[in-house]
Amino acid sequence: MKTSLKPKYDMRLLFSCLFLVSFFNVFAQEETKPKIEPIVKIDSLYREDQFYFTVTYNLLAQIPKGFKQDKFSAGLSAGFLRDMPINKKRTVAVATGLGLSYQNFFQNITISKDQAGAIIYGVNDYNEFVSNKYRQYLVDVPIEFRWRNSTFDSYKFWRIYGGVKLSYVISSKSLLNDGETTYKIVNNPDINKFQYGAYISAGYNTWNVYMYYGLNPLFKDVKTVSGEKLDVTTMNIGLIFYIL
Template sequence: MRLFLGCFLFLSFFKGFSQGNEFSIDTLHIKIDSLYREDQFYSGVIYNSLLNQPADFSQNKISFGFSLGFLRDMPVNKSRTVAIAPGIGFAYNNYIQNLSITGTNQNPIYAIIPSKVNYDRNKFEQLLVEMPIEFRWRTSTPEIYKFWRIYGGFKLSYLLMDKSVYEDDQTKVKIKNNKDFNDLLYGAYISTGYNTINLYAYYGLNSLFKSTAKINNETIELQTLSIGLQFYIL
């Protein structure tokens, strides 16, 4: 009788434990299905080209950039395949070209370096805080982590720091916080791909320089076109 009673209690406990586990798994599945979000963090590597170039302007070597930030994914339909995602992040952009910037940060002087002039280095670089907002479409589900996506958006960028460097055999000029750089930049972008790796393109809608920046009394109106890869992480 004691053996029969012990077996009965053991089987009752095992059955209850199994039922408890099954209930917890179902509950967890429902919670994930109702609350999941996609692509909360992003990073990117890009090549920067410059448009609206003044006469005899040219880029040489690779002008690169990278970015890192966070986006708040907010699905707007029941299947969660469409979403809006505002965010914030940081970007670094480097431009290697033949537009020299000399003088001082309050009185910069711009000139195109003639092709016959030998120089060691000429570039300007910027550190910005980004404020993107994305409109998202994807083929994701709670169970599928590899999916197609098309994300398009608009981005505001605020200039935190800038530096230009010109160096040759006899001269080295370094300027920080140039008053002629635009503090606020804005543009449109698109990112599309499958799984982690996505093609990315950004078009700057305003000039890197204010109207006070001139060469031979002509305003410098350089705009950015960036192409590269964008990576998204949950």
């Protein structure tokens, strides 16, 4: 007697159809999750607070007759400036900060001592001594007015900054070797401890030209052995780098 297999195959077909219907139904109901974009916060109240570093060639202005400089008189300074914008676009600001400076001068204004120990000054030819230099270390307080075409999303922009720098000499030393005697004078009392001047810097991005001109004399009321008053002021020309 033959057994019919039709009901068995019908059941398999039914279960297969139900499985496929269930699978496609679940797949169709699956929701696609929306892509989450990162939120970029726009800082409309940005500041150009900056560390600065300068490399300069040092000169003396208001020089006496016969004055000359020799070699490369280098200067270095570094510090931090706090930016305070004063317009809505934040392209105009004032800034102040604190820094340190090193200045070195190779020149022929000689500083020595007489037999009584008094400090004397002269302007000598280079063939009259072996070496002569003066160096000083200062604490600086720059106060500047700033213009730039910066935006909140760009660190590269044109700038013109200018202002005044107030400095205090924390250490100074002159060294003269006249071929017979070496005169070393540390913290010369005739040096103006408080020095100030005007400066300007201009450029694009990190690289900027820099110029400083001292407005008060380097020395107090002193004269050379020839009776000429020393009213020399300091002057620095070089580059200033701003780093955020």
